[in-house]
Amino acid sequence: MSRRAFLLLAVLLIVIAPLTVKTKPASGSIVKPSVPEFTAKFVDRSYDVPETSSIDPYTGKSINNPGYHVRNYTIEVTIENQPFVPTDAGGWNTTLYYNVRFKGHYSPEWMTAYSPYNEYPKQSDSTHTVLTYTHSSDYEYVIGGVMTQIHLGAQVDFQVQALVGAVHRSYNPNATDQLSMYPWVFEGETSSWSSTQTVLIPAENVAPSPNGGPTSDEETRIEPFSFILGVAVTIVAVSVGVGLFFYRKKTKRDLKRSRKIASPVALSPAIDLPAEVGL
Numbered sequence: 711m712s713r714r715a716f717l718l719l720a721v722l723l724i725v726i727a728p729l730t731v732k733t734k735p736a737s738g739s740i741v742k743p744s745v746p747e748f749t750a751k752f753v754d755r756s757y758d759v760p761e762t763s764s765i766d767p768y769t770g771k772s773i774n775n776p777g778y779h780v781r782n783y784t785i786e787v788t789i790e791n792q793p794f795v796p797t798d799a800g801g802w803n804t805t806l807y808y809n810v811r812f813k814g815h816y817s818p819e820w821m822t823a824y825s826p827y828n829e830y831p832k833q834s835d836s837t838h839t840v841l842t843y844t845h846s847s848d849y850e851y852v853i854g855g856v857m858t859q860i861h862l863g864a865q866v867d868f869q870v871q872a873l874v875g876a877v878h879r880s881y882n883p884n885a886t887d888q889l890s891m892y893p894w895v896f897e898g899e900t901s902s903w904s905s906t907q908t909v910l911i912p913a914e915n916v917a918p919s920p921n922g923g924p925t926s927d928e929e930t931r932i933e934p935f936s937f938i939l940g941v942a943v944t945i946v947a948v949s950v951g952v953g954l955f956f957y958r959k960k961t962k963r964d965l966k967r968s969r970k971i972a973s974p975v976a977l978s979p980a981i982d983l984p985a986e987v988g989l
Contacts, residue, residue, distance in 0.1 A: 739799040742899040743806065743872035748789040750868045750907040755782040785851065785909055787841040789870055791833050802876035804898060806833040809873060810841065812853060815865035815908055823854025826877045826894040863913040872901040 761777040787810060794806040807830035810823040824830045833839050845851045849859045860866060875898010885891040 739797065740804060740874055740899045743794075743874045743901045744792050745901045746789050746792070746808065746870040746872050746904050748787055748868075748870045748904060748907065750785065750787045750909045752909050752911055753784045753786055754912075755784065756780060757782065781845075781848070783845045783911075785843045785853070785866070787843075787868060787870065789833075789839040789841070791837055791839055792872065794833060794874070799876075799898075802878065802897065804875055805877075807831065807873040807875075807877075807896075808833065808839060808841075809871040809900075810854060810868060811871075811903070812866055812868050815867050820869070821853075821856050821858070823856055825855065826896045828855035830873060830877065830896075860911055862911055864911045866909045866911065867906045868909065869903045869906055871903050874899050 757780055759778050759780060762775045764773050764775060765771070766773055789808055792806070797804050809830055811820045812823065813820045831839065831841055843851050843853045845860075846857070849861050850857055851860050873896060875896055877894060877896050879892040880895045880897075882891055882893055885893075
């Protein structure tokens with residue numbers, strides 16, 4: 711390659727390179743978002759599935775499917791949306807995100823629900839952004855990217871933060887492996903954390919079963935008593951029966967003995983004595 715061609719190629723690279731590389735948003739071009747206003751509440755959408763019946767397709771017999779109770783608990787965080795117009799800041803399109811953090815009411819440690827890695831929730835197109843957190847088992851809730859245990863009767867504190875900017879990958883020159891070489895990062899402005907809203911998880915009321923029968927706890931208390939009562943009645947009945955049997959047998963034996971004693975004794979036939987012989 712001639713010297714002239716090499717210089718021409720270098721000039722082209724210098725001109726084209728800025729066009730293919732996006733720069734991060736300029737902090738001065740992004741407006742700082744307001745502190746969000748929100749509400750948080752516990753919602754119980756539990757329901758009962760009634761008893762049903764079906765026909766076994768192979769035997770033709772009727773199958774009764776018992777009813778059951780489905781627990782459906784959620785925590786809803788409703789954020790009041792704020793005015794926002796997306797802008798192009800340094801080659802990145804800005805977005806309004808929200809972040810949530812929570813903690814046990816009696817704990818000083820906050821847990822952040824979202825990060826650039828698991829994607830912040832975006833502001834919706836309506837007047838409010840609603841974030842719903844459901845429970846995966848009796849006590850486990852998934853809040854953003856965090857799974858935590860929240861027991862019945864607990865109190866949970868929530869705070870919300872607004873973010874305006876862009877989430878993208880950024881080169882990390884200090885990375886020691888490929889996974890951390892281009893991490894997800896947020897570039898932009900954030901608001902302060904909001905005031906705290908406390909959610910009370912109510913203690914569960916034991917609902918009656920669909921067929922109106924006793925609950926499992928009642929059955930647990932009643933069954934041992936019924937079993938003991940049945941055993942006691944059986945023992946008493948057997949004891950009375952055995953005693954009556956031996957009593958009747960003894961009575962018959964005594965009756966026979968008394969009859970034998972009371973029967974008349976047979977007398978020997980009379981013997982005629984010879985008359986006295988006169989002298």
